[in-house]
Amino acid sequence: MELSRPELFDFHGVSMAHYFTDSWDQVQNFKARSDDIMIATYPKAGTTWVSQILDLLYFGKSDPGRQTSVPIYDRVPFLELCIPNVHSGIESVEQMTLVPRIIKTHYPVQFVPKSFWEQNCKIIYVARNAKDNVVSYFHFDRMNMVEPEPGDWPSYLQRFQEGKLVFGSWYDHVKGWWEKKQTYANIHYMFYEDLIEDTAQEIEKICSFLNISPTQEEKDHVIKEVAFDTMKKNKMANYSTDVVMDFKISPFMRKGKVSDWKNHFTVAQNEQFDEVYQKKMANTTLRFRTEI
Template structure:
């Protein structure tokens, strides 16, 4: 069967520990020797993000760009996590990320990772692999990560929102501080030409434009019609209903608590942050981000029709 039997009981939630200077859980370190020594191929493409920053979205876009036309059956029968292996994952209920990657026969190989830049296996740099990094503004990222930790038994229990937010500001999350992650990859972009740095907010605001940018970066001559079809197929509501992209077939996630794909909005943080929390967050943010040139938007202007436009965008930087 293309979809593995996933009827095992979910495990108890793991504890956080320090791994090479980064907060981790054992699911991402149990297979570390194979991750560290993974042999990349020249045409491998990495999709790298901090958790809950649009990983599945961009994975699906690339999967459709490369394989949607030639293998439509796969799109409807094989979950995205089998088609785009999560490199460092070792969950037992499915093959490890390295095993999935080694056994895939598709070319190019699409691989996702949440690793901070300094932990990426060196073979990807040696092979000059293309890397698509996606970053999301810290406030929305924190809210999304909180709800994810509430429903994901493979992550530590988050506590209440205020407890989680304090931990987020301290960088005590799986895969380490948001600040270090987005800054580390931003710095890498300055010296590594095969890396495109996308913003979640731009993807929400004008998906078609970002798909066009991806095609240009990847050297794909995709027709306007194909791009428009893909752009329509990867809208949030369509993906949320799609069992091959919404992770509903994974047993470690409790969909009664929260869906894996919740809202996908920019600016939803306003419904979660108190005034005091927002002021504290802004102070911490200013300190942590004072030495970087990367800028984020915490809101965009949505049109009443449900779309949005680059022209009407508010440049609401933190």
């Protein structure tokens, strides 16, 4: 299927592409239910990983065939995605019959439909350190036809620091959600690096937040199924069935590691990045690890 790569434009103060704003009115008027669960992330911060974890926790036992026959992007729809004749997040969510509906978004916190707050929905936010996040996003943009042309690595790294990528500034995104967490109790803010370091412990925290009590056997099954190599081979989790991605350029699930940035940043780039980072993150208590 031929899709034209979109141009980046300013949308209510955030860099966006039209595939994620064309359904803006429907998204803003979306009626969330109190038992809906939202997974929110800046792109390439572990969204699919946590989506698979939640889907398995809720439906792995009651509907095991779902994991082997339905792609993750249909099991956990992408709320704001709107690609004519291919995907509409809103339509997908409204067709869901299982409860809870697990929904993902990459929106910055100020774009989230107000019904999610009014219904006091539980939201899991996953954050990933900026250096690994930009590397992952770069490779993703190379192979994803609904993202603008990424250009070369040095220019991409510069645009990341300026917030000139789809869904805007990483700095604003992670800080905005962190600030919201201080006033809205139903956000569980978690870190990609913690999930890599101790998947079992992070799953325990998720279960506690969601007030669910799977058996140890069920949790062990989830841990096995969400291992990176297992998911990378799983056609229902690795996006290989998605027509907008070109796997000849790069796989959707590439490495799933912490510190891959060291294979991409030059010494000069790292120093310059650190300088910008210190300024942009000076006014927050949010802390990240770039290695574990």
